[in-house]
Amino acid sequence: MCGIVGYTGAKAAGELLLGSLELLEHRGYDSVGIACRDSETDEICIQKCVGRVRDLKMVCEANPVHSTCGIGHTRWATHGGVYEKNAHPHQCGKVTIVHNGIVENYRELIEDYNLQGVLRSETDTEVVAALMDVYYEGDAETTIKKVVRKLRGTFALVMMFEDKPGVIYAIRNVSPIVVAKCEDGMMLASDLTALGNFTKEYFVMPEYSILKLEPNTMSIKDMDGNEVEPEMLKLDWKVSELGKNGYPFYMEKEIMEQPNAFYETIKTRIDKGLPNLLGDGVPDSLLTDCKRICIVACGTAMHVGLVTQALVKSVLQMHIDVELASEYMYSDPVIDQDTLVIAVSQSGETVDTLEAVKYAKARGAKCMAVLNVRGSSISRVCDYVLYTEAGPEIAVASTKAYTTQLAVMFMLIAKMAQLRGVMTEEEVKTYIAELQKVPEKMKAILDRRSEIHVIAKEVLESKDLFMIGRGMDYSILLEGSLKLKEVSYIHSEAYASGELKHGPIALITEGIPVVALVTQRKIMSKELSNIKEVKARGANVVLFIKEELGAQLKEDYNVVMLPNLEDKFMVFPAVVALQLLAYYVSSDKGFDVDKPRNLAKVVTVE
Numbered sequence: 001m002c003g004i005v006g007y008t009g010a011k012a013a014g015e016l017l018l019g020s021l022e023l024l025e026h027r028g029y030d031s032v033g034i035a036c037r038d039s040e041t042d043e044i045c046i047q048k049c050v051g052r053v054r055d056l057k058m059v060c061e062a063n064p065v066h067s068t069c070g071i072g073h074t075r076w077a078t079h080g081g082v083y084e085k086n087a088h089p090h091q092c093g094k095v096t097i098v099h100n101g102i103v104e105n106y107r108e109l110i111e112d113y114n115l116q117g118v119l120r121s122e123t124d125t126e127v128v129a130a131l132m133d134v135y136y137e138g139d140a141e142t143t144i145k146k147v148v149r150k151l152r153g154t155f156a157l158v159m160m161f162e163d164k165p166g167v168i169y170a171i172r173n174v175s176p177i178v179v180a181k182c183e184d185g186m187m188l189a190s191d192l193t194a195l196g197n198f199t200k201e202y203f204v205m206p207e208y209s210i211l212k213l214e215p216n217t218m219s220i221k222d223m224d225g226n227e228v229e230p231e232m233l234k235l236d237w238k239v240s241e242l243g244k245n246g247y248p249f250y251m252e253k254e255i256m257e258q259p260n261a262f263y264e265t266i267k268t269r270i271d272k273g274l275p276n277l278l279g280d281g282v283p284d285s286l287l288t289d290c291k292r293i294c295i296v297a298c299g300t301a302m303h304v305g306l307v308t309q310a311l312v313k314s315v316l317q318m319h320i321d322v323e324l325a326s327e328y329m330y331s332d333p334v335i336d337q338d339t340l341v342i343a344v345s346q347s348g349e350t351v352d353t354l355e356a357v358k359y360a361k362a363r364g365a366k367c368m369a370v371l372n373v374r375g376s377s378i379s380r381v382c383d384y385v386l387y388t389e390a391g392p393e394i395a396v397a398s399t400k401a402y403t404t405q406l407a408v409m410f411m412l413i414a415k416m417a418q419l420r421g422v423m424t425e426e427e428v429k430t431y432i433a434e435l436q437k438v439p440e441k442m443k444a445i446l447d448r449r450s451e452i453h454v455i456a457k458e459v460l461e462s463k464d465l466f467m468i469g470r471g472m473d474y475s476i477l478l479e480g481s482l483k484l485k486e487v488s489y490i491h492s493e494a495y496a497s498g499e500l501k502h503g504p505i506a507l508i509t510e511g512i513p514v515v516a517l518v519t520q521r522k523i524m525s526k527e528l529s530n531i532k533e534v535k536a537r538g539a540n541v542v543l544f545i546k547e548e549l550g551a552q553l554k555e556d557y558n559v560v561m562l563p564n565l566e567d568k569f570m571v572f573p574a575v576v577a578l579q580l581l582a583y584y585v586s587s588d589k590g591f592d593v594d595k596p597r598n599l600a601k602v603v604t605v606e
């Protein structure tokens with residue numbers, strides 16, 4: 001959480017920092033600030049405010065600073081409320097700092113170093129700046145080492161020292177920092193979206209190394225002073241992928257991109273109609289030898305796990321657990337060498353998922369990850385990584401990450417089914433052929449998005465909404481419900497329809513909206529009975545149903561017909577329809593769809 005950027009070179013720093021912070025706003029957007037060294041006076045000038053980058057731009061336009069070196073930050077508040085005094089950068093004496101993460105022992109440090117008198121904010125970050133200033137005697141690297149040895153927690157710290165013009169220092173533990181040499185200088189940021197316009201090559205800063213950026217050079221040294229050679233990575237996102245391409249919001253653009261993102265994710269993994277994971281470096285033995293699977297993930301990625309679980313059980317008849325990554329290590333999980341732990345994450349930086357993988361690995365599990373961002377922290381702790389080809393996902397509400405992660409999961413299951421002999425080669429080919437139809441079916445529902453927009457208008461004013469379904473439909477609705485609540489602020493709950501009579505049906509009253517999903521033939525009649533039960537109690541039912549199952553129901557319900565696929569694959573058109581519903585409700589309500597209240601795209605604090 002929190003976006004960080006730093007630049008030193010020949011360009012106008014203020015403009016560059018503000019433009020980059022705009023691209024990092026999905027990491028936090030309650031307040032924002034920059035510190036630029038004035039080229040004329042050599043002073044470090046801090047400009048910050050509560051609100052968005054656009055608000056800071058006005059502040060900076062009114063008081064321009066000519067500078068070619070600076071650091072910036074967009075905040076997601078942890079320690080201290082959303083006030084200007086808590087916005088970064090923080091300055092104590094000769095040290096100016098921005099920070100992402102949490103310094104857990106900041107109270108002890110205040111006491112031990114008697115810092116109370118110098119602090120003006122409520123943040124843990126200012127404590128680090130104050131401590132740096134206590135130790136600083138002109139040698140930045142020695143100071144950073146001394147201070148960092150005293151910190152407990154996670155941090156990405158980026159600093160400027162008053163008497164070191166043109167120089168930016170950084171160090172990190174867990175919280176990410178990516179670095180690039182650009183045409184006109186050196187740049188760092190907390191994620192790649194800020195670098196995409198400036199470079200095609202970057203590296204991930206190694207943990208506990210000190211980075212020193214100067215306009216034409218950079219150096220990285222470990223804590224013992226040895227030079228560190230970073231591993232250069234290619235940035236394969238096109239710059240055009242970073243814009244909204246004419247859509248009002250990234251969320252809409254990303255929903256619309258799904259057929260292509262799905263296609264890109266599966267195309268290189270199919271060979272002669274069969275799944276092929278050789279390019280991913282996954283050995284067959286990994287998939288044949290494991291006795292159980294455990295998926296660890298958060299939020300939408302965890303919902304990918306739930307759909308995968310339904311599929312693994314029906315196709316492979318294998319034991320599979322899906323664990324909330326944030327609960328994993330506190331729940332005494334069963335892990336052994338026969339367990340394949342699969343972490344699912346768009347960003348690859350979600351700290352709960354990262355910690356869960358480290359925990360499992362330390363106990364002997366084989367760890368695999370399904371990720372979107374190359375070089376991310378989770379990629380570096382896992383034994384195997386399968387990448388999705390979603391391209392940058394900027395909207396806080398995850399959409400194309402979900403469908404591309406599932407694309408990988410469907411592939412993985414096909415490969416396991418083939419290797420374990422639970423499907424014949426012909427059956428696997430039929431399964432893959434059905435998977436190849438998914439982009440066209442997603443496109444079909446996207447082409448009919450105006451129908452979903454009409455339904456969105458009907459639920460716009462609701463305070464509460466329920467979603468009901470059974471089996472895989474229930475798993476899909478958990479994602480649909482999360483999407484709706486996070487972007488529209490409507491209280492939405494997904495229930496397994498069979499559970500309604502055990503309590504939740506007490507909440508069904510006249511006119512309450514209920515979204516029902518029916519895509520699985522074998523449980524259809526039971527699902528329809530449950531829908532009748534809520535209808536009989538006055539619910540205003542909207543039915544999303546697979547076309548071939550719902551032909552006769554058009555008269556009785558407000559119906560959205562979902563393009564036909566074999567039942568197992570219906571998750572794809574169904575979730576796209578639910579994403580559109582959430583999107584239209586939010587945009588029609590006039591909300592900032594891409595930046596929902598209190599949320600951030602990348603969750604790097606526990």
Ligand code: M6R
Pocket residue numbers: 298299300301344345346347348349350353396397398399401483486599601602603
């Ligand atoms: O980057 P990750 O996939 O690990 O992120 C996990 C969740 O934080 C994320 O899916 C979150 O739930 C989204 N806001 C949902 O739209």
